Amino acid sequence: MGRPKIEEKSDKNDTVDVANSMDAKSEENQPEFKDFVRIFHYADRLSMILNILAFTCAIASGAALPLMTIVFGQFASKFTDFAGGSTDPSDFEGIVNEFVLWFIYLFVGRFVVTLTATLSITISGIRTTRSLRQAYFEHLLRTEIWYYDTAKDSSPAVQISTNATRINQGIAEKLVLIVQGLSMFFASFIVAISVQWKLALITLSVVPAMFIAIGICIAIDAPIEASIGRAYSNGASLAQEALASIKTVHAFSAQEGIIQKYDEYLAEAHRFGKKKIIPYGMSSGMIYFCIFSGNALAFWQGYRMFLSGEISAVGDVFTVVMCTVIASTSINIFFPQMAVVSTAVAAASEFFRTMDKPSELDPLSDAGEKPNQCTGDIELDNVSFSYPSRPSAKVLQGFTLSIPAGKTTALVGSSGSGKSTLVGLLERWYQPTGGCILLDGTDITKLNTKWLRSQISLVQQEPVLFQGTVFQNVAKGFLETQKSLSYDEQLRLVQEACKSSYAHDFIQALPQGYSTYLGERGGTLSGGQKQRVAIARSIVSDPKILLLDEATSALDPQAERVVQEALNHVSNSRTTIMIAHRLSTVKDADNIAVISNGSLVEQGTHEELIARQGSYAALVKAQNLHGNFGQSEEGPLINTEKGGDVPDEHLLTNPNSIIIDEKQASNDRDEIQSTKKRSIWGILYLILREQETIYPLLGIISFGCVIAAATHPAQAVLFSRLIEVFTPNSEPDPDAANFTALMFFVVALGNLVAYTIVGGLCVVVSQLVTHNYRSELFKRIINMDIEFFDQKENTSGALASNLMTVPNNLQELISINIFILLILIISLLASSGLALGYGWKLALVMIFAGLPTFIGAALVQLRLEAKMNDTNEARFSDSASLAVEAVGALRTVSSLTLEADLLMEYAENLRVILRRSAKTMVVSMSVYAFAQSVDFLVMALGFWYGSRLLASSEYTTEQFFVVFMSILLAGQGAAQFLAAAGSITRAKSAGTFLLDLRDKIPRIRETDDNRDNSLDGHEGVSLDKVDFTYPGRLSQVIRGVSMQISSGQFVAFVGHSGCGKSTLISLLERYYDPTSGEIRLGDENIQNFSPKTYRSQMSLVQQEPVLFQGTVSENIALGALQTPTEEEIYDAAKQANAYDFIISLPQGFNTPAGKHGTSFSGGQRQRIAIARALIRRPKVLLLDEATSALDTQSERLVQAALDTAGKMDGRTTIAVAHRLSTIRDADVIYVFANGKVIEVGSHTELQRQKGVYYEMCLAQSLDKSVDTDRADISS
Structure with missing residues (x-):
């Protein structure tokens, strides 16, 4: 890791430890x-x-x-x-x-x-x-x-x-x-x-x-x-x-x-x-x-x-x-x-x-039973489980749940409660330490692994796409029988799946459509676009069992609603297991199971659980966004006929998204790789x-x-x-x-x-x-x-x-x-x-x-x-x-x-x-x-x-x-x-x-001209007629954006997937410089500061949290400008609502995170990432869907911590969010479409305008029958 460990060790001793470790290894496996x-x-x-x-x-x-x-x-x-x-x-x-x-x-x-x-x-x-x-x-x-x-x-x-x-x-x-x-x-x-x-x-x-x-x-x-x-x-x-x-x-x-x-x-x-x-x-x-x-x-x-x-x-x-x-x-x-x-x-x-x-467990083996058909009836009988990396920590304890065939079962609960672990057990990534899981009455350990997984389609919280075209990525969801079809027939199936996942329109808008090349891990698409392609990939095979692990977490409200309707449609006649923190996506489930500390605490339908006024009802109350507007919950969707309100889905928010043509692409590569x-x-x-x-x-x-x-x-x-x-x-x-x-x-x-x-x-x-x-x-x-x-x-x-x-x-x-x-x-x-x-x-x-x-x-x-x-x-x-x-x-x-x-x-x-x-x-x-x-x-x-x-x-x-x-x-x-x-x-x-x-000299680098420029006296961020096109591409992503963000303000960017919000965060982080226009810190162009100096006053929490190999403390310490003390690391974890779950681990803050942080759930990774951002004590806090992976309770606590942190020392907070409850208290909300700002104002002001933001809020209304303490917007 980049920062020293908490334990006090000199560099010399560290080197000796490494050397001794290597010597020990060299004696083995000669x-x-x-x-x-x-x-x-x-x-x-x-x-x-x-x-x-x-x-x-x-x-x-x-x-x-x-x-x-x-x-x-x-x-x-x-x-x-x-x-x-x-x-x-x-x-x-x-x-x-x-x-x-x-x-x-x-x-x-x-x-x-x-x-x-x-x-x-x-x-x-x-x-x-x-x-x-x-x-x-x-x-x-x-x-x-x-x-x-x-x-x-x-x-x-x-x-x-x-x-x-x-x-x-x-x-x-x-x-x-x-x-x-x-x-x-x-x-x-x-x-x-x-x-x-x-x-x-x-x-x-x-x-x-x-x-x-x-x-x-x-x-x-x-x-x-x-x-x-x-x-x-x-x-x-x-x-x-x-x-x-x-x-x-x-x-x-x-x-x-x-x-x-x-x-x-x-x-x-x-x-x-x-x-x-x-x-x-x-x-x-x-x-x-x-x-x-x-x-x-x-x-x-x-x-x-x-x-x-x-x-x-x-x-x-x-x-x-x-x-x-x-x-x-x-x-x-x-x-x-x-x-x-x-x-x-x-x-x-x-x-x-x-x-x-x-x-x-061999996924390529022919061993195991291969039933002629799969009904999709799942039983979890007294299941217990501990991760091999933390055998003493019980993740599931005596968990029993029936998931009937053809029905939708939702799993809800706080981060780290064991929801995603159940997905890993159903996919046989892990073996239960106790109990068994039955599919149609057969223990899944007796089934052929490949056959079992071919009956299940999974959409994960952090969607993963592969290098290749859009078509190739969706086609990876084909069953063996579908792979033998003609290309035209395969393309038809892919397009139908993409239409169902609300992805077809933005794909068609690409210059090469379904033949557009996607970068590493699908990096040429925005988070919402990746999620929709991943959903298309999961449903293209018409699976018997559908696992949705926060499948719509990266979507904007409109897209979420449409995709959720599509998922509800494709869930008919198949077993569907939904894991969600955003409860609006599970309210129509046939059965909702509430999990806490690895155990089932209650289950029932949405109405039944609301009536009980138990754990689920408390979660629903916490997520309600706004008061009664006097309209039904099924408020109007955005009218896609209105010119200014149409989300420009072809504006991908990452480079390489638009392949101009083969000759142009070749020229670009030649220019960059000229030898x-x-x-x-x-x-x-x-x-x-x-x-x-x-x-x-x-x-x-x-x-x-x-x-x-x-x-x-x-x-x-x-x-x-x-x-x-x-x-x-x-x-x-x-x-x-x-x-x-x-x-x-x-x-x-x-x-x-x-x-x-x-x-x-x-x-x-x-x-x-x-x-x-x-x-x-x-x-x-x-x-x-x-x-x-x-x-x-x-x-x-x-x-x-x-x-x-x-x-x-x-x-x-x-x-x-x-x-x-x-x-x-x-x-x-x-x-x-x-x-x-x-x-x-x-x-x-x-x-x-x-x-x-x-x-x-x-x-x-x-x-x-x-x-x-x-x-x-x-x-x-x-x-x-x-x-x-x-x-x-x-x-x-x-x-x-x-x-x-x-x-x-x-x-x-x-x-x-x-x-x-x-x-x-x-x-x-x-x-x-x-x-x-x-x-x-x-x-x-x-x-x-x-x-x-x-x-x-x-x-x-x-x-x-x-x-x-x-x-x-x-x-x-x-x-x-x-x-x-x-x-x-x-x-x-x-x-x-x-x-x-x-x-190849980096354009954004420290030079003699900017090395000594100080940030002192430069406060507030402003954008002046900023345009941006990704290097080597023609399609413009940001169009003439101007704004003034005062020091200490809480500013939010909202809009539909692909509208340019995350690109603007990239510009503020100086991953790229604007094509034209200026971004200023105070009255100084940020290009006049060295990247290290400029970024020292900023912290970023991304939509998909990234952890590194090393301990929890090392990952948090990575964000510090100087070597932090134990107390500073603990304080940052407490602010991010991560302290309690970290100290509950067998090794506490010295627990290894594993490769890419896979030892933790998505919500736990996000909280560690937030702690890493807060330990930096930044003047500007950039939150790109920072709480998207958190459960309701953790979201409220972390949001409160972020709100408090945002008000400390005149800190400026800039947040990108689809979940509008996280930004309703923002001083200014900018609504984006087509790479432009189309609405500006506070939550209350934008509600009164009854424009795009208003309709987005309607789309996220959860339940009008729940008695909640909510503000009346008319006040």
């Missing part, structure tokens, strides 16, 4: 290699065939270079024979031509097997991780609802994007490189043994030490990586929650506190990351030391065996030593990938840790330029890179010495041989030092850099304008996914990969320089034959990889967003039995990835395979041309071998560049995202 193997259980038959084919071809590809050493060794023997004078020049050229053909054959063979391997493993990897993603998503949908109330697992965005991507890398491109590298490694020794077993076995003695080093590295790294992953997952969960509720975060200027909490998770990950330095440094150094020590040993022992006659052909020694060199090269191929596999193991363990949690063309080198330069604090480390690493790079040209010189020493007919020179062997050992020591430095310090650098960028990304995203979050591509799920993948991709580049690339570049330059210095003719031929080809292939592949990566990332982001949205709305998903549909949609999103990237993938892999094989052609050319230079005596032996080996070894190293192409392209996309984000 990642194991069996989790990595388990991934392949999700590979289907085709994927397994592709895997086998890929591994086979990777083995063949890896074996190509060792096989080349046989040819090379034989050539060396022929060469020494030629150098010794035993072979004629003409014969020598013919022999060389034969060897050249062998190199061409090897080129063709390696190209084919490399292409087959990479293409097969890429396709298999995508298919396997697709199955794994689907299985994970399916598990999320199968898991019981109550699990998510307290779950602390990684957010779906993290698991389904970041961890799945890590797994894909570990089982696809990186795995095939490991197989290829290992094949190269072992094939080198197999070839060496077959050529000279004794010398090979002596050289092989270094292998155990090398693999012990690798084993130690993986064993130490895996648990560290798991701990890092958990810390990042916790941070991502926090970030996702904050981004999903970004308006609340901005309203309370909570960015800084949430960023601080997020940074704590990053600091914890960084603490674990630094532990990688020792295993990575020592293992890297030891591996290269062992390999080059093997070279020294092979050379030293080989010469001794040559002198003793055990080795007759110099080519045998050359082959063995070359195999050792190739083995060392293979380490560069597979060792960097071992870290990726280690990360994949940790990611897989995290995946399976969640997936292995059993689910007692500069950036090269990977430019991105890398910018990144490194910003790392001034680690320049000393980068200098040390660069020094290590230089030492490591020098080993390649040094080897070339040493190999030329080897040829000279082994040349026949020359005098034995043990001293020269020993010295050369010693130099190989010196090279080994140099590699030990160099790679220990590079391997160890690059971990520190990559961890630090990505830590900084991860923090920067979150800071920039959370501080973006609300306009930024309104864009389709910037859903909370997509942004949370990017928040994980972008830094990870940057880390993949700024790790050992970039430094190995630096080593290769230095080596290439040094080797080329050495070659040119020794023999420029052969050097130029080999360099210009190989380098342009290689560089061209590299550039083409990078471009193709970047294109494919961007396409795949976008699609994966969309799929992650779908998963996040589904899990975040799991109650709605389960009630609509959408699990199977969502799985199909998710699977289709993933299937598209392979189809759309297939062509690019084939071309990219072909280029990669060519680049990996072209060195054979370069060698063939080098042999052919070099042999002619030798035959003509233009070159000496030393010249030829120094040049040839320099280019050969440099080329072998350079080929590894393409092995990192995937990492480079992902890093390019990540860097582009980061830099583009920097270019």
Whole structure:
């Protein structure tokens, strides 16, 4: 949370607590290699065939270079024979031509097997991780609802994007490189043994030490990586929650506190990351030391065996030593990938840790009875219940109620009395702890879950819509039989349902009608519009049982009345259970059950309960609004023929509501997402330029890179010495041989030092850099304008996914990969320089034959990889967003039995990835395979041309071998560049995202001009000819609104859904700035104040209350400008009428709120949100339907508290309300329609006008027969 906890703890102690917690977790569920193997259980038959084919071809590809050493060794023997004078020049050229053909054959063979391997493993990897993603998503949908109330697992965005991507890398491109590298490694020794077993076995003695080093590295790294992953997952969960509720975060200027909490998770990950330095440094150094020590040993022992006659052909020694060199090269191929596999193991363990949690209730299972028909007779028999998160708190106690089929039963009572809990039990989100629930005489636990939920339609208090069109949202309520109908028939059913829910007219007014796209959670509609679409979705299936949990709470009086009539109509012949605080909606129910403290206190019809003068009658009296006007209750509805009174339903009160046309929408997105063309080198330069604090480390690493790079040209010189020493007919020179062997050992020591430095310090650098960028990304995203979050591509799920993948991709580049690339570049330059210095003719031929080809292939592949990566990332982001949205709305998903549909949609999103990237993938892999094989052609050319230079005596032996080996070894190293192409392209996309984000400067932000402007002396709010159109749209929402709100006034905005009331609240909160006109605080334009300063004097309570993970006290404290005391938190809770229910909880104010506050009822969440607003002690209180979720008693108490709070310290209160009883005492009431003010006055003045407001009051009159103490408006 953004504010410190009530308990007095220093930041240091907090960090220690987090660290200890993480250490404790790291001891549990340690990642194991069996989790990595388990991934392949999700590979289907085709994927397994592709895997086998890929591994086979990777083995063949890896074996190509060792096989080349046989040819090379034989050539060396022929060469020494030629150098010794035993072979004629003409014969020598013919022999060389034969060897050249062998190199061409090897080129063709390696190209084919490399292409087959990479293409097969890429396709298999995508298919396997697709199955794994689907299985994970399916598990999320199968898991019981109550699990998510307290779950602390990684957010779906993290698991389904970041961890799945890590797994894909570990089982696809990186795995095939490991197989290829290992094949190269072992094939080198197999070839060496077959050529000279004794010398090979002596050289092989270094292998155990090398693999012990690798084993130690993986064993130490895996648990560290798991701990890092958990810390990042916790941070991502926090970030996702904050981004999903970004308006609340901005309203309370909570960015800084949430960023601080997020940074704590990053600091914890960084603490674990630094532990990688020792295993990575020592293992890297030891591996290269062992390999080059093997070279020294092979050379030293080989010469001794040559002198003793055990080795007759110099080519045998050359082959063995070359195999050792190739083995060392293979380490560069597979060792960097071992870290990726280690990360994949940790990611897989995290995946399976969640997936292995059993689910007692499976909504996708066929188990359970499926009766042929459902009558709808419900019995609750002695039901008791406690939430799993609060087992000691009884929510229901011995509750018994009969709900007859075909009748309407209403449940009323105070917030937290257990009404909505009954909905959860009927939907089987929870299981009763005692008693049973019967449907048509059958215990619902014996019924098939999907069948049960398909008989029930639910409209919740806080309606949840999904991304997609209006039609798609309503159609989600279809039964299986309806889903098979034609589109025209489905559209007819959707339109009929929307007409019944009073939604058809405003939908038709949209430019694209039922095809209009709705944003995340239906955010492009007003609250009332969302509610009507949700009601249409619930009745489109003609359900047997209808559950209405405050179904009309978000509607204006006229819409409520019409929709209520529609609901009354559709309730005929079906069982209807209505939960309501607004009793006007339940007065016609066949039976009204009054619930208090989890027990049934009375029941009967409206008239019967009024006659008893009990609890229900008291509630009715409290809700009566006005006196007798001398007209019947059924007063006239608003005449929709009157021009000025028509609610302009097409004026949606959120952005993106009007899609102008595809071209315009595309242009808007392009403008907002305009990206500069950036090269990977430019991105890398910018990144490194910003790392001034680690320049000393980068200098040390660069020094290590230089030492490591020098080993390649040094080897070339040493190999030329080897040829000279082994040349026949020359005098034995043990001293020269020993010295050369010693130099190989010196090279080994140099590699030990160099790679220990590079391997160890690059971990520190990559961890630090990505830590900084991860923090920067979150800071920039959370501080973006609300306009930024309104864009389709910037859903909370997509942004949370990017928040994980972008830094990870940057880390993949700024790790050992970039430094190995630096080593290769230095080596290439040094080797080329050495070659040119020794023999420029052969050097130029080999360099210009190989380098342009290689560089061209590299550039083409990078471009193709970047294109494919961007396409795949976008699609994966969309799929992650779908998963996040589904899990975040799991109650709605389960009630609509959408699990199977969502799985199909998710699977289709993933299937598209392979189809759309297939062509690019084939071309990219072909280029990669060519680049990996072209060195054979370069060698063939080098042999052919070099042999002619030798035959003509233009070159000496030393010249030829120094040049040839320099280019050969440099080329072998350079080929590894393409092995990192995937990492480079992902890093390019990540860097582009980061830099583009920097270019997006929020319009509403703190600047030098407004930072120091004080609010002192600025009182009262005024609007002067304010017009507003949402960014990128054409439809005007606010039209020429002017008003003067004096300090201390209570002002109310009323009007029908979609008329612009909530938009005006958004403008007052400075979520947006007016298109024209001004909003002033005192006589100063509010744009002249920094957003934080301006919002510090305001508090907002929204229609749909938003709570965050953390305790109740932390949620209330979020609203405070400074760290509050316990007493201040308690006082705020008392003012909001929340104190009593909070202290009744088992943990009181330290009770966890759960994700999105799901541990509490809607009314309880609203009261905590009001307490959060009041603790701020604002000068301006903005109430957007602040009491809509409260029961009558709580509403009266909270309203009294708000009235009192509004009069304190000259506080100004601005309220948006549909429930007119909450604003009747307002000093001024503004009535809106069409984005304009059409009536202004006090309650009494507006009643006398008998206009729109008067008719709204009539619509809310409850019962004229009740004896109430009400004011006579005539007085």
